[in-house]
Amino acid sequence: xxxxxxxxxxxxxxxxxxxxxxxxxxxxxxxxxxxxxxxxxxxxxxxxxxxxxxxxxxxxxxxxxxxxxxxxxxxxxxxxxxxxxxxxxxxxxxxxxxxxxxxxxxxxxxxxxxxxxxxxxxxxxxxxxxxxxxxxxxxxxxxxxxxxxxxxxxxxxxxxxxxxxxxxxxxxxxxxxxxxxxxxxxxxxxxxxxxxxxxxxxxxxxxx
Amino acid sequence: xxxxxxxxxxxxxxxxxxxxxxxxxxxxxxxxxxxxxxxxxxxxxxxxxxxxxxxxxxxxxxxxxxxxxxxxxxxxxxxxxxxxxxxxxxxxxxxxxxxxxxxxxxxxxxxxxxxxxxxxxxxxxxxxxxxxxxxxxxxxxxxxxxxxxxxxxxxxxxxxxxxxxxxxxxxxxxxxxxxxxxxxxxxxxxxxxxxxxxxxxxxxxxxxxxxxxxxxxxxxxxxxxxxxxxxxxxxxxxxxxxxxxxxxxxxxxxxxxxxxxxxxxxxxxxxxxxxxxxxxxxxxxxxxxxxxxxxxxxxxxxxxxxxxxxxxxxxxxxxxxxxxxxxxxxxxxxxxxxxxxxxxxxxxxxxxxxxxxxxxxxxxxxxxxxxxxxxxxxxxxxxxxxxxxxxxxxxxxxxxxxxxxxxxxxxxxxxxxxxxxxxxxxxxxxxxxxxxxxxxxxxxxxxxxxxxxxxxxxxxxxxxxxxxxxxxxxxxxxxxxxxxxxxxxxxxxxxxxxxxxxxxxxxxxxxxxxxxxxxxxxxxxxxxxxxxxxxxxxxxxxxxxxxxxxxxxxxxxxxxxxxxxxxxxxxxxxxxxxxxxxxxxxxxxxxxxxxxxxxxxxxxxxxxxxxxxxxxxxxxxxxxxxxxx
Numbered sequence: 077x078x079x080x081x082x083x084x085x086x087x088x089x090x091x092x093x094x095x096x097x098x099x100x101x102x103x104x105x106x107x108x109x110x111x112x113x114x115x116x117x118x119x120x121x122x123x124x125x126x127x128x129x130x131x132x133x134x135x136x137x138x139x140x141x142x143x144x145x146x147x148x149x150x151x152x153x154x155x156x157x158x159x160x161x162x163x164x165x166x167x168x169x170x171x172x173x174x175x176x177x178x179x180x181x182x183x184x185x186x187x188x189x190x191x192x193x194x195x196x197x198x199x200x201x202x203x204x205x206x207x208x209x210x211x212x213x214x215x216x217x218x219x220x221x222x223x224x225x226x227x228x229x230x231x232x233x234x235x236x237x238x239x240x241x242x243x244x245x246x247x248x249x250x251x252x253x254x255x256x257x258x259x260x261x262x263x264x265x266x267x268x269x270x271x272x273x274x275x276x277x278x279x280x281x282x283x284x
Numbered sequence: 285x286x287x288x289x290x291x292x293x294x295x296x297x298x299x300x301x302x303x304x305x306x307x308x309x310x311x312x313x314x315x316x317x318x319x320x321x322x323x324x325x326x327x328x329x330x331x332x333x334x335x336x337x338x339x340x341x342x343x344x345x346x347x348x349x350x351x352x353x354x355x356x357x358x359x360x361x362x363x364x365x366x367x368x369x370x371x372x373x374x375x376x377x378x379x380x381x382x383x384x385x386x387x388x389x390x391x392x393x394x395x396x397x398x399x400x401x402x403x404x405x406x407x408x409x410x411x412x413x414x415x416x417x418x419x420x421x422x423x424x425x426x427x428x429x430x431x432x433x434x435x436x437x438x439x440x441x442x443x444x445x446x447x448x449x450x451x452x453x454x455x456x457x458x459x460x461x462x463x464x465x466x467x468x469x470x471x472x473x474x475x476x477x478x479x480x481x482x483x484x485x486x487x488x489x490x491x492x493x494x495x496x497x498x499x500x501x502x503x504x505x506x507x508x509x510x511x512x513x514x515x516x517x518x519x520x521x522x523x524x525x526x527x528x529x530x531x532x533x534x535x536x537x538x539x540x541x542x543x544x545x546x547x548x549x550x551x552x553x554x555x556x557x558x559x560x561x562x563x564x565x566x567x568x569x570x571x572x573x574x575x576x577x578x579x580x581x582x583x584x585x586x587x588x589x590x591x592x593x594x595x596x597x598x599x600x601x602x603x604x605x606x607x608x609x610x611x612x613x614x615x616x617x618x619x620x621x622x623x624x625x626x627x628x629x630x631x632x633x634x635x636x637x638x639x640x641x642x643x644x645x646x647x648x649x650x651x652x653x654x655x656x657x658x659x660x661x662x663x664x665x666x667x668x669x670x671x672x673x674x675x676x677x678x679x680x681x682x683x684x685x686x687x688x689x690x691x692x693x694x695x696x697x698x699x700x701x702x703x704x705x706x707x708x709x710x711x712x713x714x715x716x717x718x719x720x721x722x723x724x725x726x727x728x729x730x731x732x733x734x735x736x737x738x739x740x741x742x743x744x745x746x747x748x749x750x751x752x753x754x755x756x757x758x759x760x761x762x763x764x765x766x767x768x769x770x771x772x773x774x775x776x777x778x779x780x781x782x783x784x785x786x787x788x789x790x791x792x793x794x795x796x797x798x799x800x801x802x803x804x805x806x807x808x809x810x811x812x813x814x815x816x817x818x819x820x821x822x823x824x825x826x827x828x829x830x831x832x833x834x835x836x837x838x839x840x841x842x843x844x845x846x847x848x849x850x851x852x853x854x855x856x857x858x859x860x861x862x863x864x865x866x867x868x869x870x871x872x873x874x875x876x877x878x879x880x881x882x883x884x885x886x887x888x889x890x891x892x893x894x895x896x897x898x899x900x901x902x903x904x905x906x907x908x909x910x911x912x913x
Contacts, residue, residue, distance in 0.1 A: 089480035095403045098476045106468065106506040113514035113544065117529065124535045212526035215535050222521055222529075240904075 100260050104267045111271050114226060115278060118219040123284065125214035129207055132283045144204050145280055153196035154276045157231070160189035161269045164262045174252040180245050183258070186265065187238040190231055197228045220279070227275055230268045237261045311867055319867035321405035322813055324709060326412050327390030331702075333416055334383035340423065341375035342776060344368045346769055349733075353766035355754035365750035366433035367452070371423070373436030374456065377556065378463050379419045381690060384698050385559035386411070386467075389474050389498050391709060395804035395811065396492045398483025398820045403476040405865040406906060407469055413875035414466035421879045422459035425452060432456035435748065437549065438519070440530035440541035445523050451886050454523060457516045458882035464509045464516075465878065471505035474498055483803075485822035489583070492802045493576060496583050497562030500590040501555050508551035515544035524885060539604060546597035554593040556690055557657075558586060560697030561628060564650045567700050568632055570798050571647035572639025573841065575826055578631040585624035585631075592621045602670050603677045611670045618668035625661055629654060644798075645719030649700035652727050656692025663688060663738070678748075681741025684734045692730055699726070699779075706786070707793030711809045715789070718782035722775050729771025736761035736768070801826040814862045868909060874902025 089095060128136055132143035163185040170178030201221070209217045241261055244250040250257060311319050320326065348368055351359040360368065390408065394401055402408050425431040430452040434442050443453045478499045482491070519541070521527035528534035530541050569576045576582060598606055598614040606614075632654055641647070663685040667673045676682055699722075707713045740761040745752065752758060796805040803820060804811070806828050824830045833841040880895025 090482040090486075091479050093480065095476050095480050098480060099404065099472055102472050102475055102506060106472075106510055109507050110510035110514060113511050117514070117518065117540065120537070120540060121535070126535045211521060212528065215528050218521070218527040218529055218534075218536075222518070222527065226517075240907075 094256060096256065096260060097263075100263050104263065107267065107271075111227070111274075114223045115274065118223050118279060121215040121219050125216045127214050129204070129209045129213065129216070131216060131220070131279075144207060144209060145283075146200075146203075147280060149196070150200065150276065150280055153193050153200075154272060156189050156196070157193045157269055157272050160186045160193070161266050163189060164265045168255065168258045168262050171250070171252060171255045171258050176245070176251070179250075179258065180242065183238055183242050183245065187235050187242065190235040190238065190265075194228060194231055194235065197224065197231075201225075223275065223279070227268070227271060230271070234261070234265050234268055237264065316867070318872060319869055321401070321409050321865045321867060321871075323390045323394050323402050323405065323408060324811060324813075326408055327387045327392075328709065329412055330383050330390055330415070331387035333412075333419070334380050334387060337375055337379035337383075337419055339776070341372050341380055342773060344372040344375065346773060348372065349766040349769040351750060352752075352762050354763065355752055355756075355759055357751050360750065362750045363433065366748075367426075367431035369748060370432045370435050370456070371426075374422065374432065374460075375419075376690070377436060377552070378460065379415075379422070381556045381694050381698070382467060383415055385501070385556070385694075386415070386470055388494070388559060388563065388698075388701055388705070389470065389502075391705065392804060393474060393477055393495055393498055394481065395708075395807070395815060396495050396802050397478065397481060397486050398803050398816060398822060399477065399481040400815050400819075400862065401865060402473050403481055404473050406868050406871050407473050409868070410871035410875055411466045411470040411473065413872045414462060414469065414878060417875055417879045418459055418462035418466060421462060421882060422455060425455035425459075428455070430455070432459075437545050438541075439545075440519070440538040441532065443519060443523070443541075444530065454520070454886050457519050457523070458885060461513065461516050461520075462878050462882060464513050467505050468509050471502040471509075474502045475506070478502075483816075483819050483822055485827075489580070490822055490825045490827070493565035493579070493582055493586075494559075494562035497558045497565070497586055500586050501558045504551045504555050504558075504590055504593065508548045508555065511544055512548035512552075515541060515548065518544075520885075539601075542601050542604065543597070546600045547594075549600065550597040551590075551593045553686075553689070554589055556694050558589065560653065560694040561586065563697045563701040563704075564632060564653050566802065567646045567650040567704050568635045569826070570704070570800055571642045571644060571650070572636050573642070573799070574635060574639040575801075575829075576631070577634035577637075578627075579825065582628055582631050585627045588624040589621060592617065592624070596621055599668055599673070602673050615668050615670050619665065622661060622665050622668075629658060629661075642798075644703075645714070645716060645723055646700045646704035646798075648720070648723040648727075649696050649703060652723065653693060653696040653700060656688060656696055656730065660685060660688030660690075660693055676741065678746055679741035680737040680745045680747055683747050684737035684741055687734045687737075692734070696726075696730075699723075704798065705804075707797050708804055708809050708811070710786070711792055712786045712789060713791075713793045713797055714782050715785045718778055718785055722778040722782060725771055725775035725778055729768045729773075729775055732768025732771060733765050734768070736764040740765075796828075799832075801829040803828060806831075814864055817862075866910070868906065870902050870906035870909065872902075874899055874906060877902060 089098075091098070128134065128141040129144050130136075130141055131145050134141050134143065163182045167179050167182035167186060170176075170182055204217075204220075209220070211218055211221050238261060241250060241257060244254075244257070317325060317329065347360060348365065351357040351365060390402070393399075422432075428451065430450045432438070432452050432455055434448055434453060434456070438453065438456060442448060443457075478491075478495055488496075518527070518529040522529050522531060528536045530536050530538050532538065565576055565582060595617045596614060598610060599618045602611050602614075636651075663681070667676065667682070667685065703714055703719055740758045741747075743757055743761070745756070745758045745761075752762075793809050795808050797809075798805070803822075806820065807816060820827070832844055834844055836842050877895045877897075877899030880898060881892050882895075884891030884893070884895055
């Protein structure tokens with residue numbers, strides 16, 4: 077979003093940090109508590125479900141249930157999201173040296189990788205749903221869908237921001253002087269990535 | 285920087301006035317308010333709206349007191365009673381005390397730090413509209429015939445669809461989500477404003493105490509609200525999509541709700557009291573004609589309270605069976621948080637000590653705050669003692685305690701602030717005689733209402749019962765409380781009369797009616813849209829005082845020859861036109877999307893899509909329009 081500092085463009089800020097950048101950092105700090113609360117709820121309810129389906133193989137009332145998680149598949153989609161952070165860095169570096177074409181290419185790449193990640197999540201959700209997992213099936217379904225769903229919503233918003241930046245770029249409104257817009261989108265994008273690393277580790281990789 | 289001549293300075297001023305008039309001419313009348321991004325107008329709108337909700341919440345309280353005036357009262361039935369106490373609490377916390385504090389943030393922070401507006405004026409307008417729509421949405425539940433009825437902390441699993449069918453709890457949860465967005469947006473805005481928009485020389489430790497307390501409060505807001513946002517999402521998922529977060533049948537824990545609510549809820553009580561402490565820290569020095577005693581101690585106590593407020597939440601949950609270790613730990617942390625609070629109280633008293641005290645209405649309310657807050661604080665300390673709290677849990681003693689801190693504390697301080705800064709923003713003083721009537725009626729009424737509740741509570745009267753049999757020994761205390769509540773209502777009427785009297789009295793208040801200490805008193809009343817014709821350069825804490833007075837050998841204040849200090853200030857003035865942010869419709873449009881989404885979630889998903897579309901239009905329009913000329 078475009079917030080010009082008020083009153084007076086010539087007036088330096090007291091900290092020397094651009095208002096918009098400071099706003100983004102504070103917003104991301106606040107988001108830590110948001111995801112922290114969701115993750116805490118997931119961890120609190122881990123293995124507390126009454127009944128299947130389970131994330132990994134489990135035995136309930138003598139019946140063995142196959143776990144839902146497909147770690148290799150999710151690892152690939154996690155890798156895709158991580159790579160999108162690299163292309164995001166390249167997009168910012170491009171516009172900062174006034175390389176308009178480079179920025180467009182890398183912004184588009186980042187958005188595509190983000191969409192690929194979302195598609196992977198959509199596939200995973202449908203797959204799990206087919207196997208009987210839903211918001212109401214058990215605590216695992218409740219906490220899993222809400223936590224990863226909110227993360228997916230954040231990635232989706234990020235993709236929309238990236239596409240908006242691309243439109244701005246093609247209309248000639250995103251030049252070196254406005255590189256801050258790309259930087260802000262990047263901060264958000266990297267944050268959403270880092271959150272996924274935490275979720276992927278705690279939810280998928282560490283299975284007690 | 286070269287010293288400007290008189291002529292050059294006059295040219296700058298005229299140019300600034302011309303620019304400001306042109307800006308103001310874009311929209312007229314009601315449209316100029318709807319599109320405004322001026323922090324002072326937004327502050328006034330916050331204040332007026334919050335006062336209107338104060339009247340609504342107050343009428344709800346009077347109805348509750350009428351019902352409880354005598355045993356076996358027949359004024360309200362049980363269901364209406366539940367709705368009224370829930371809406372009374374929710375209204376007073378989220379629609380009165382928080383937005384009244386937000387009104388003061390808006391009005392004062394830019395003026396006190398020497399800025400022309402907040403960092404993000406349109407985001408500021410957005411906060412106000414979201415707050416207004418959130419408040420209207422919450423109260424629309426009365427029109428729908430099912431107002432929230434599970435208490436202001438809405439404990440699970442009373443709030444589940446099993447025990448609360450219908451939409452009452454949805455109204456509550458969705459309304460709080462909307463209001464949370466407003467609070468967080470203003471939290472971010474004021475943090476950036478305070479960090480980035482200070483005038484030259486306004487270092488952090490020269491900032492007025494009110495600005496410090498705004499900063500701590502804003503940090504608490506941006507960190508506490510995400511927690512309740514998640515809690516409310518979990519509740520909404522349970523209710524709307526049959527999720528299991530608080531469903532014991534599927535292994536969910538209703539206690540998780542209590543942890544999340546109070547992890548937000550205890551920082552929240554400091555969100556309600558810290559701005560009040562900031563106001564009192566401004567009023568006392570002015571009316572004692574002394575600097576605030578122990579400024580760094582008051583600042584650091586405020587910061588300490590901010591940190592410690594995160595470690596005390598489970599004292600609301602002693603009786604849920606957390607175990608001895610947890611109860612003891614939270615008991616100790618709760619005892620500890622009384623230390624920085626006590627430090628502040630001693631510093632305020634030491635500020636008064638030896639001052640040349642000017643007894644005016646703002647000072648009366650500020651001193652009333654100290655007295656009432658001490659009682660509230662000490663009853664809070666009795667709650668930190670686990671066995672004592674076991675006895676008091678869910679009794680009127682608890683009700684008495686938190687009204688003692690939130691009304692005797694926050695509201696008294698907010699009234700002190702209203703009387704103190706009213707002339708700055710209207711150009712008229714409030715009437716002193718009516719002010720004294722207002723204060724004494726409120727002070728006596730307040731004590732008549734809430735001190736008897738301490739006794740009825742200790743005699744075992746539970747809160748949230750809609751009636752009680754006679755012969756319990758509670759009759760006289762309840763009747764006294766009801767009489768007191770109507771005295772408070774009379775005091776509020778006296779305030780309204782005072783505002784009318786002041787509006788008829790045409791005498792201008794002048795720029796500095798109280799002999800103030802901070803930057804807002806250096807500019808005309810009411811301030812021009814651009815606040816400062818020239819951004820001031822700050823040389824000291826209480827800068828304006830030092831421009832007006834110097835000390836002789838015995839430390840007494842001697843007036844500086846008129847104008848000398850002000851004259852010097854202008855030396856560093858800038859010589860260019862003032863660019864003010866342009867008015868905008870988009871914050872209002874974006875805000876309008878939120879209640880539409882909320883209504884849609886309850887009644888028709890098509891409305892969710894429509895609301896989301898409105899939100900997107902608002903946000904993109906906002907992002908693409910230029911912020912200023």
